Amino acid sequence: MVVVLITVGLLIVPFGGFSEYFIRLLAIIFLWIGKTGCWNIISGFTGYIDFGAVGYYGIGSYVTALLMSKGHAPFLISILVSGVVSALIALPVGLPTLRLRGAYFGIATLAFAEAMKQIILEFDKTVGVNFFEGPHGITLPIGPKNEFFYYIGFGVMIIVIGIAYWIRRSKLGYALRAIHEAEHAAELSGVDTLRTKVKAYMISAFFLGLIGGVETYWLTYITPHMVFDLLITIQMVVMSLLGGIGTVFGPVVGASFLTIIYELLHRDFPYTYTIIVGFIIVVVVLLMPKGIIGTLQTKRVIQKTRPAE
Amino acid sequence: MLLFLQSLLNGILLGGIYASYSAGFSLIFGVMGVINLFHGEMVMLGAFLTYWVFTLFHIDPFLTIPLSIISLFIFGYLVQRFVINRVVEEPPMISYILTFGIHLIIAYTALWIWTADFRTVTTSYSGFNANIGGMIVPYARLATFGLALLVVVGLYILLYKSEVGRAIQATAQDKEMARLMGVNINRIYAITFGVGAAITGIAGSLISTYFIIFPQMGLPYTIIAFCVVVLGGMGYIPGALWGGLVLGVVQSLTATYLNAGLSGAFTFILLFMMLVVRPAGILGKGVVE
Amino acid sequence: MGLLEGRNLTKYFGALAAVNSVDFSVEKGEILGMIGPNGAGKSTLFNVIMGVYKPDRGEVVLKGRTVSGLKPHQICRMGIAKTSQIVQPFAQMSVLENVLVAGLYGRNLSLADATREAEEILELVDLGGLKEIASGSITVPRRRRLELARAIATGAEIILLDENMAGLNPTEIEEVLKLLRKIRNQGKTLIVVEHIMRVVMGISDRIIVLNYGEKIAEGTPSEVANDEKVIEAYLGEKVCFV
Numbered sequence: 059m060v061v062v063l064i065t066v067g068l069l070i071v072p073f074g075g076f077s078e079y080f081i082r083l084l085a086i087i088f089l090w091i092g093k094t095g096c097w098n099i100i101s102g103f104t105g106y107i108d109f110g111a112v113g114y115y116g117i118g119s120y121v122t123a124l125l126m127s128k129g130h131a132p133f134l135i136s137i138l139v140s141g142v143v144s145a146l147i148a149l150p151v152g153l154p155t156l157r158l159r160g161a162y163f164g165i166a167t168l169a170f171a172e173a174m175k176q177i178i179l180e181f182d183k184t185v186g187v188n189f190f191e192g193p194h195g196i197t198l199p200i201g202p203k204n205e206f207f208y209y210i211g212f213g214v215m216i217i218v219i220g221i222a223y224w225i226r227r228s229k230l231g232y233a234l235r236a237i238h239e240a241e242h243a244a245e246l247s248g249v250d251t252l253r254t255k256v257k258a259y260m261i262s263a264f265f266l267g268l269i270g271g272v273e274t275y276w277l278t279y280i281t282p283h284m285v286f287d288l289l290i291t292i293q294m295v296v297m298s299l300l301g302g303i304g305t306v307f308g309p310v311v312g313a314s315f316l317t318i319i320y321e322l323l324h325r326d327f328p329y330t331y332t333i334i335v336g337f338i339i340v341v342v343v344l345l346m347p348k349g350i351i352g353t354l355q356t357k358r359v360i361q362k363t364r365p366a367e
Numbered sequence: 368m369l370l371f372l373q374s375l376l377n378g379i380l381l382g383g384i385y386a387s388y389s390a391g392f393s394l395i396f397g398v399m400g401v402i403n404l405f406h407g408e409m410v411m412l413g414a415f416l417t418y419w420v421f422t423l424f425h426i427d428p429f430l431t432i433p434l435s436i437i438s439l440f441i442f443g444y445l446v447q448r449f450v451i452n453r454v455v456e457e458p459p460m461i462s463y464i465l466t467f468g469i470h471l472i473i474a475y476t477a478l479w480i481w482t483a484d485f486r487t488v489t490t491s492y493s494g495f496n497a498n499i500g501g502m503i504v505p506y507a508r509l510a511t512f513g514l515a516l517l518v519v520v521g522l523y524i525l526l527y528k529s530e531v532g533r534a535i536q537a538t539a540q541d542k543e544m545a546r547l548m549g550v551n552i553n554r555i556y557a558i559t560f561g562v563g564a565a566i567t568g569i570a571g572s573l574i575s576t577y578f579i580i581f582p583q584m585g586l587p588y589t590i591i592a593f594c595v596v597v598l599g600g601m602g603y604i605p606g607a608l609w610g611g612l613v614l615g616v617v618q619s620l621t622a623t624y625l626n627a628g629l630s631g632a633f634t635f636i637l638l639f640m641m642l643v644v645r646p647a648g649i650l651g652k653g654v655v656e
Numbered sequence: 657m658g659l660l661e662g663r664n665l666t667k668y669f670g671a672l673a674a675v676n677s678v679d680f681s682v683e684k685g686e687i688l689g690m691i692g693p694n695g696a697g698k699s700t701l702f703n704v705i706m707g708v709y710k711p712d713r714g715e716v717v718l719k720g721r722t723v724s725g726l727k728p729h730q731i732c733r734m735g736i737a738k739t740s741q742i743v744q745p746f747a748q749m750s751v752l753e754n755v756l757v758a759g760l761y762g763r764n765l766s767l768a769d770a771t772r773e774a775e776e777i778l779e780l781v782d783l784g785g786l787k788e789i790a791s792g793s794i795t796v797p798r799r800r801r802l803e804l805a806r807a808i809a810t811g812a813e814i815i816l817l818d819e820n821m822a823g824l825n826p827t828e829i830e831e832v833l834k835l836l837r838k839i840r841n842q843g844k845t846l847i848v849v850e851h852i853m854r855v856v857m858g859i860s861d862r863i864i865v866l867n868y869g870e871k872i873a874e875g876t877p878s879e880v881a882n883d884e885k886v887i888e889a890y891l892g893e894k895v896c897f898v
Binding site for chain 2: 105107117154155158162163165166168169170172176177183184206288291295297299321329330332333335336338339340343344347
Binding site for chain 1: 732746758809
């Protein structure tokens with residue numbers, strides 16, 4: 059009930075006479091919830107921590123940028139193609155890396171994202187074309203106002219969180235959780251662990267690519283350093299951690315919280331935000347590994363099963 | 368031909384440096400199973416320590432090495448004892464995230480305090496080069512290479528010829544057994560981390576003599592250490608030497624014959640391929656978690 | 657031809673043959689016991705059957721079809737399930753959910769069907785009262801029964817039990833044996849590895865004995881108990897065993 063009220067409330071915000079700044083801020087929060095939600099679908103649910111998520115965001119960004127600036131394609135088509143391309147690339151990347159044990163997967167995906175950045179930076183120079191524009195970046199025509207992106211962002215957020223919610227309660231969700239808890243046992247129980255992991259990875263990549271496309275259109279100018287920035291992945295990680303890694307609504311809490319802190323800090327104290335992010339990581343890992351939502355959930359479960367057996 | 372040899376030589380010299388600061392990374396992982404993502408920050412701290420001592424007190428960078436050793440050892444020991452030790456029993460992924468958080472804290476605090484300006488340590492002998500058969504090598508680089516090799520050898524001697532070293536090895540191989548033999552595991556962990564930090568600090572000090580230093584330099588070094596150690600075998604110290612040399616040569620040759628930016632891409636692609644195809648390293652002696 | 661056969665199975669770890677040219681055959685509804693000193697290769701053999709390891713030589717044949725080389729989840733879906741020596745429950749998931757996963761994926765049931773099946777199986781193994789409890793917090797004997805429940809839920813015709821009764825007291829063992837007989841009477845086939853001799857001797861129709869990776873004896877419990885090679889393997893010397 060509360061959820062419905064909030065949703066309706068959010069839908070009518072742009073008509074409420076709020077400042078441009080506020081609308082923009084909410085849109086940014088929505089998109090971060092979306093990104094974090096994506097990251098959570100692979101890393102939170104399976105426990106395979108993806109440190110290269112920004113790779114797909116960047117790929118999506120460039121696909122949309124190229125389609126819209128050079129191909130004059132419409133926005134919605136572009137972002138869908140972005141998603142598809144990202145998901146397709148996720149397949150050959152995910153298949154070999156998702157076989158690796160935990161930490162190695164993180165390193166490999168990190169290498170993948172960084173390699174993508176370098177490749178796009180150097181591609182034109184090396185091959186002798188004028189395609190990605192290298193470090194100069196791509197500029198898009200100016201697009202619609204913030205309200206447009208507000209609704210797009212809202213829609214994306216609802217879709218991503220909705221998918222996370224649906225996955226959790228579906229057959230796939232059980233497989234993902236089983237993989238997280240005891241992968242070998244899951245395999246022995248009939249779960250095709252590799253295929254399941256790749257599925258989650260591709261879903262995550264699709265939406266990350268799509269969101270990359272959305273934000274590209276909003277920013278109207280992108281460079282490899284901007285869209286393949288490791289800090290984007292890190293924020294997804296921290297937002298998930300803080301909110302509750304592996305929970306459906308953790309990303310909502312974590313992303314909101316951190317984006318607000320960012321807005322408060324980044325103008326006057328640019329480095330402080332990142333330092334705080336670092337501290338949050340340390341504190342959460344040491345003291346509150348389940349994050350906010352996760353810790354609340356555990357308390358509820360303990361109460362439910364308290365009647366001694 | 369000369370170009371090839373020069374490039375090769377540069378690669379080898381570079382590789383030696385890589386090996387020296389990757390050895391600590393490998394050691395920490397081998398003994399504690401911790402992937403230390405603020406490893407590069409220890410290089411940075413060593414470099415900046417040398418820089419400030421040089422700039423403020425005009426002491427030659429090579430002479431500040433003992434200072435690096437002591438400070439970084441203490442730093443590493445304390446951080447391990449009070450922060451990292453809580454997660455050593457957990458899966459490596461946890462230490463991965465935790466140490467990344469620490470990386471952010473150190474790197475950005477350094478950025479805040481020291482600003483993003485690039486700095487160099489320019490000594491009276493910085494410009495002098497040796498001429499070996501037509502190839503140019505700065506003396507400082509040769510000295511650095513030599514010292515770097517000494518560091519790796521020194522670490523090897525520490526591990527195999529000293530009491531502490533044997534305790535460290537015992538802990539790495541079989542923790543429970545070591546405990547039963549009376550080894551204080553927590554202290555060994557802290558010492559190991561301190562040693563890893565110290566030798567990385569030495570590398571940092573050496574690096575300050577001919578590379579540009581700046582507060583965010585850490586992360587690329589961490590990534591290189593990764594690559595070196597994966598190539599040579601995680602947890603296998605002599606492998607750091609192999610891995611370092613291979614990577615140094617590959618980077619040098621790519622930079623010479625393709626372009627500098629691509630050598631970065633190559634590093635990552637190489638890392639990716641190694642992890643997927645041969646995670647135990649070239650010689651197959653690494654630990655695959 | 658048996659329901660499940662192993663032909664000339666060999667698996668090397670480095671230069672050591674953990675399993676060396678082992679042949680075996682199990683008929684439907686049989687309980688085959690497998691014994692042997694520690695390190696004899698019993699767990700390795702199970703892992704080879706289950707697809708965790710690919711045999712270096714030889715093949716595993718299920719219902720006339722060669723399955724060696726397939727992945728564990730495929731072999732599970734074809735009808736073989738294994739319990740692990742070190743129990744691995746899906747700790748944060750409830751007891752019911754643990755069994756549910758097996759039904760969903762081992763048998764490809766719908767959520768509704770799998771849930772119903774899971775509840776029945778939990779009743780069978782006497783864990784029904786605990787179905788909402790997190791599986792990581794139940795006692796070890798119960799976790800072992802949960803392992804068994806999971807194996808049953810996959811719909812497997814053949815269940816490999818790898819020291820499922822280790823650490824249980826005599827009463828608990830009796831209960832598990834009763835359960836195993838019940839399962840066999842429902843038409844399942846079992847291969848049981850246990851160190852507790854009287855358990856294996858008591859429940860098995862036939863027994864095979866492994867030592868240093870090789871099969872050294874095969875037969876009924878009494879035949880095996882009196883086999884010289886078996887006695888020597890366990891006691892290290894030739895002794896008369898009445």
